[in-house]
Amino acid sequence: MFFRRAALVLLCTTALVTVVSPSNLVSAADATTDDIMWLPCGAIECATISVPVHKGLDSNARISVGLYKRKAVTGSSPRTLLLLPDREYGSDARTLAEKAVLTFGTAITKFNVISVSPRGAAGTVMPAGSDTAIGTLDMVDDLEAVRSALHVKKVSIIGWGSGATVATAWIMQNPSVVQAAVLDSPIDPSTSLVKQSQKNIAATALGVETAMKWCASHLACPMNANVAQELQLLKTNIRLERVGAGVTFESVARAAARTIVAGNPQELFVAIATANTGNSKPLLALAGDAPTALQAYGRCADVSRADAKKIAKANAAVKPHKFTIGAESQLYAMCAQVTESARPLGTVKPSNAAKDARVLVTIARGDQVIAPSVVRAMAKRLKWKYSPVYANRHLIVGYDNATTVAAMKFLAN
Template identity: 25%
Template sequence: MLRAVGAAALAVLLAACTGAPAPAPPDLRKFTAQKLTWSPCGDGLDCAHLTVPLDYAAPDGKTVTVGLLRHKEAKQRIGSLVVDPGGPGASGTALAASLAKSPAAAPLRDRFDLVGFDPRGVGTSEPRITCRSDAELDADRATDTESDMSPEGVKKQLAETTAYGAKCVEATKYGKEFLANVGTRDVVRDLDVLRAALGDEKLTYLGYSYGTQIGAAYAEAYPRNVRAMVLDGAIDPAQGLVESLVTQAAGFQDALDEFGKWCAARGDCALGRDPARTTDAFQRLARPLIAKPAPAGARHLSFEDAVTGTFGGLYSRGDWTALNNALAQLAEGNGRTLLAFADDYYQRDPDGHYSGAIDAYFAVRCVDHARVTDRAEIDRAHEKMVAGAPFLAGGTPDTSELDICSTWPVAPTSAEHAPHAPGLPKPLVVSTTHDPATPYQQGVDLAKDLGGHLLTYEGVQHTVFLQGNACVDRAGVAYLLDGTLPATARC
């Protein structure tokens, strides 16, 4: 099947075919030549803000800022290593601060300044995407409106998602104008301004999860500005919103099945000793929460949060013992630990404050994908998700994403397509065989589309580089230092 051509590439092709001149790129020299003002921000780290146009089509208009954090102590400096952890909505400054302390990243700190950036609208960037208050998000999580698929339930959901979009417009500075310019298209432009402001002729980049989508889009837009690029936990930019959600649901089912095999070998498995019945056992624990949430300290655990908490526990095999304990606790009528998993997933701190990552997630996803408005298609997507991930039966948090994007107040700014980046140095794409959030095949497809080297990690977790696997870490570090691609294809 032919994949869609990217909008920018299509514009160039049309100009070539018609003889019309391609539009001149905007003059961004006042942004690319800016001098970053770094200030100490604790633990030997420096922070700054990068000024960029709110709308690249109007570079002389309003500006916004991108939050930065740097660890600088390279002895034989190659340049900057720019990092992003994904999301959308996750903080690159937080990732850089973490890598500044990581033993696995020590060889990189010797040769690179580590630079994390918070994509526009996220974290320390200003303005921030803001939609719901902490109390509103708590209240939304505590109910399971997505479980009601009756015509009345669907009508109520659409009314709620329309109101949600309106709140985002009202609560976010510059409203629709900003929300229309928060997608990957604009983050990539910010990233190239950052590269220039850092004084790097070419970009060295490490992206995880959604950070791989940023990396792939940058590679397509600026292939000759890339020095090296590691993309771990890859997203396939050719997947539409429905396909990406269906594929991810199946990925979490696969991870739950692997968890069931591991758990069944234990004497204390909360889901029983028969791995073939893992899904049934999970459903027996979770489905009653639709009608009666479980006590969880001063709060309650809903079905939605039970699913989300389980998602969070499946991200890394290192969390499986704690996830088993949380499910065993739920079997006794206590949802506290599984709710803590969900809180971590939603980035809710112990004081009840949210980071804003979830609102940013929806804002970016809704402008990065073609809009799906046909109710029948949304219903079929829900059916496919549950068919591929039966442990979700009864309701799923991801149903709301389709509804939110169907009523989003601004139009998409990107279209799904296979990336094409002639002249790009070979990137290193790392893909894990049982990655729940970005299933393995997506990395296979991205490596093929970008002409990159695929490094397969045999395991069950979401992303792996610089997380303690010696084989993957050696390969990634050597590649970033001198461009040497690994001789091996598997770790």
């Protein structure tokens, strides 16, 4: 009898210890009240949230927005941090979540990180017939739906490129839901995209000139002896069809967008030098395929058809000194073939409260895609902190260590 009682006491004690054991306590990171069903995805968690294709319209069409989560592992009251990737450059949403600590350091472990896949990306596939409903303002609605489903009053944000533009438009219209934001190279959703495009064209031309100067000043560049002469030789070889089929002025511009824009001009100049000596394969590999209407949807969703025509015409009229970067004239010209945007940018009216928002705006001074002058003017007008970086590339947070550290410190305060 004694042994039966002793065993019973021991069993109860063990159960009590199990209940109150620190390893079984629910952490602040786990104590979420969201309505989203998270499933294991390797080192992170994945989920989707269903949102209407067109908010406020009588339609049953819905899409599933992809979400990728990394829970906070330090701190007692973690904030929610949304990561908003660019549609075209940099890492995708899932990669941002998976490599968050590697990219941002241990400071990010204090946040519940939610990386949001933009409309039209692999994680947020659009239904047939709604392929072009991927505009900035549509994605602003998606972010509000995500915040609501997470049951948090405020979120922090890091956005890049088009993702930063989405965040900018959201903060302009509803700043009260944002704790703090770091915006890397956004366009200004409150001013004319036609006017911005003229400045972007100038930034691209400066980017080409800067890349040529870099080559001329670095012995490692194979065209170091005479960059202009080598580029002129390429132009001659293209006209006389002495290079491989597919090497055109347009393909060189696409190759530049994949190298110079990523801060790696060396790769482009090596490929050009190789093409001039008879092997065009490296240059063609960098160029990739010609742009398609599918790739134009993101641009077309943010401009009227008339404005798209103006932007395409302005880019087509450029007479580059040696070469240019990107395929803007071709992509914007394709807007004539797709459904016209119902919610173009340039019409967003910032609320007065937006000037009180905690926002850090950054961009590389040598950005070849977005004109720093546009970003600076927007930040100044809204009284947001503006912190440009001496670099020659597009997108800077996560690529420049000092900028990344400063961004995380800004969000943590």
